[in-house]
Amino acid sequence: MNYSLIFATEGFGLNLNLFETNLLNLAVVVFGLYKFLPGFLGSMLEKRRSSILQDLKDAEDRLDEASNALKQAKLELASAEKKADKIRSDCQARAESIRLESEKRTVLEMARIKQGAASDLNLEASRVSNQLRREAAELAIEKALSSLSGELDEKAQDKFLRQSIKNIGDI
Numbered sequence: 001m002n003y004s005l006i007f008a009t010e011g012f013g014l015n016l017n018l019f020e021t022n023l024l025n026l027a028v029v030v031f032g033l034y035k036f037l038p039g040f041l042g043s044m045l046e047k048r049r050s051s052i053l054q055d056l057k058d059a060e061d062r063l064d065e066a067s068n069a070l071k072q073a074k075l076e077l078a079s080a081e082k083k084a085d086k087i088r089s090d091c092q093a094r095a096e097s098i099r100l101e102s103e104k105r106t107v108l109e110m111a112r113i114k115q116g117a118a119s120d121l122n123l124e125a126s127r128v129s130n131q132l133r134r135e136a137a138e139l140a141i142e143k144a145l146s147s148l149s150g151e152l153d154e155k156a157q158d159k160f161l162r163q164s165i166k167n168i169g170d171i
Contacts, residue, residue, distance in 0.1 A: 137168050 141164050 134168060137164075141168075
């Protein structure tokens with residue numbers, strides 16, 4: 001009896017012949033896959049799984065390192081900003097100190113110049129006063145000599161001239 005044509009009246013049928021349908025071959029292949037494939041594929045998948053897990057662990061470690069480096073960089077930035085602010089305030093204080101010192105030196109120098117000018121003025125006034133006294137004394141002596149030249153003899157004139165010169169030297 002031909003079982004291959006059961007239900008084949010309508011164009012669709014079920015072939016139950018094991019050798020014609022390769023059902024036996026398929027069963028051997030499925031059994032072989034069931035028996036050997038998990039070990040082969042399992043070891044490949046396990047290697048891939050462990051590789052992925054190691055990559056994830058490495059990525060997490062790098063993330064932790066990067067996070068720590070970022071925290072450290074933020075701390076260093078804050079420290080640098082504090083140092084910059086301190087330097088800026090120190091510079092401003094130093095500039096103000098230099099400005100005040102410069103103003104103080106300028107005032108002292110102006111006072112010294114003013115005092116020097118007053119001293120020079122007093123000295124010049126004293127020199128002019130002395131010169132005017134000498135000139136006045138010389139004029140007075142000349143006038144006296146010219147008026148006395150006819151009245152005094154030579155000895156008296158010499159004595160009078162010496163006394164006058166002595167008086168001028170005492171002035």
